[in-house]
Amino acid sequence: MSLRILVVDDDKNSREIIQMFLSKYYTVDVAVNGVHALEMIKSNNYDVIICDFVMNDVDGMDVMREMNKMNKGAHFILITAFGTGDIAVRAIQEGAYEYLSKPFKMSKLKDLLNKLVARTDIKEQKQKNKGKDYSGHSILNTNSEVFLEILKNMARIAQTDVPVLITGESGTGKEILAKSIHEYSKRKNKSFVAVNCNAIPATLLESELFGYEKGAFTGADKPKKGYFEQAQNGSLFLDEIGDLDMELQVKLLRVLQENQVRRIGGSKDINLNVRFIFATNADLDEKLREKKFRSDLYYRLKVTELHLPPLRERKEDIIPIAEFFIQKYSSTDESIVLSDKAKKILMKHDYPGNIRELENIIRSAIILARDTGIIMPHDLDINLSDKSYTKFKKNLTRDEIVRVIRECGGNKKAAAEKLNVSRATLYRLIKKHSIEDV
Ligand SMILES: Nc1ncnc2c1ncn2[C@@H]1O[C@H](COP(=O)(O)OP(=O)(O)OP(=O)(O)O)[C@@H](O)[C@H]1O
Numbered sequence: 001m002s003l004r005i006l007v008v009d010d011d012k013n014s015r016e017i018i019q020m021f022l023s024k025y026y027t028v029d030v031a032v033n034g035v036h037a038l039e040m041i042k043s044n045n046y047d048v049i050i051c052d053f054v055m056n057d058v059d060g061m062d063v064m065r066e067m068n069k070m071n072k073g074a075h076f077i078l079i080t081a082f083g084t085g086d087i088a089v090r091a092i093q094e095g096a097y098e099y100l101s102k103p104f105k106m107s108k109l110k111d112l113l114n115k116l117v118a119r120t121d122i123k124e125q126k127q128k129n130k131g132k133d134y135s136g137h138s139i140l141n142t143n144s145e146v147f148l149e150i151l152k153n154m155a156r157i158a159q160t161d162v163p164v165l166i167t168g169e170s171g172t173g174k175e176i177l178a179k180s181i182h183e184y185s186k187r188k189n190k191s192f193v194a195v196n197c198n199a200i201p202a203t204l205l206e207s208e209l210f211g212y213e214k215g216a217f218t219g220a221d222k223p224k225k226g227y228f229e230q231a232q233n234g235s236l237f238l239d240e241i242g243d244l245d246m247e248l249q250v251k252l253l254r255v256l257q258e259n260q261v262r263r264i265g266g267s268k269d270i271n272l273n274v275r276f277i278f279a280t281n282a283d284l285d286e287k288l289r290e291k292k293f294r295s296d297l298y299y300r301l302k303v304t305e306l307h308l309p310p311l312r313e314r315k316e317d318i319i320p321i322a323e324f325f326i327q328k329y330s331s332t333d334e335s336i337v338l339s340d341k342a343k344k345i346l347m348k349h350d351y352p353g354n355i356r357e358l359e360n361i362i363r364s365a366i367i368l369a370r371d372t373g374i375i376m377p378h379d380l381d382i383n384l385s386d387k388s389y390t391k392f393k394k395n396l397t398r399d400e401i402v403r404v405i406r407e408c409g410g411n412k413k414a415a416a417e418k419l420n421v422s423r424a425t426l427y428r429l430i431k432k433h434s435i436e437d438v
């Protein structure tokens, strides 16, 4: 099938590169800005619009919105700059066919168009997605293909009501993803109730989840809505679901199957309209093998799973997210940057605590780098895997530390450098050895 394509970009170079490449296969027109694009779309019938997001006049999202208003059935491919996961998700949500993050290979664009030609149900899909209103916001920062793929799935899943299971190591962003599912769904203006199944004792959890009627047990002196009911019309996020005890697992499964809940001591079933989001950092497969997790519940949860890879498997995210945290935690009037050496060290680290660990590292580094405005390697509280280095740090005696601080006239920065430890480590050592002012 031959496609009629419009390429929109106010940058002459990128516009022409795409045009030149695609003209080998398809009929290609170009528009030099958003306004021009809208005129072209109005008076022609395109199959595909490939549009840059950042343009001087009307941005790519607005072009898409205006195009949708005209009821033109073209498929929209938005081109975004790196690190704009949020925009990409919004684009999909508002009905974009795809997005490409810069820089991309022409072959990738071609694959995309091939896929598009092969799909027969696109038209219906577009009809479904059209006109979805967006007002949520999210700080999902990413620069990685893998993660963008997850966000894209998330955006699609958010449109439905199916239960979702989010898995991933600690600190990978499960909770923030759960919130995003809610924010990007039609339930966004209703409640998002988050429950950590691990933090509430099993005996209490049941009455917290199901609620109770007056007199259900000693101390139940008035009726209480449980979390299921509190999340009515909204979303319920059950975190650490792997730790739920077996008895409650049966009860939860029943709620999922019947979409009804009965308060403890109650006699009537209450209909639920709740979107369930589950998360766990436990290995559910293993729990299943150990018979600590019911297989029927397991298979029900596994239907729609979003897995968040650890940070060490998406290293391209490290620096952009670090820079995001620098912005987040520094005050508006200061500009703090990462030195190249610091970047190298950040890239080398394995982050067992994932994004939360990176967040903590940056937060304390900002405080230490405040005078210079540059984060240096010794500002980063990272245990370099170099064993001798770690050992050396541990073996520093109180006397040595006091001696060096004295030699440096009390200047902690200089002393830390001389001792070859980060300033954060020096402060910890000072505390550990109860070293008073020297
Ligand atoms: N892509 C991201 N961009 C910016 N910040 C992020 C991103 N992903 C996660 N974070 C931040 O990292 C921290 C950890 O995320 P979150 O609490 O969602 O992880 P989690 O997987 O639920 O962790 P745990 O298993 O320990 O509960 C939070 O402060 C969150 O705001």
Ligand SMILES: [Mg+2]
Pocket (backbone or CB within 6 Å): 174, 175, 239
């Ligand atoms: Mg969490």
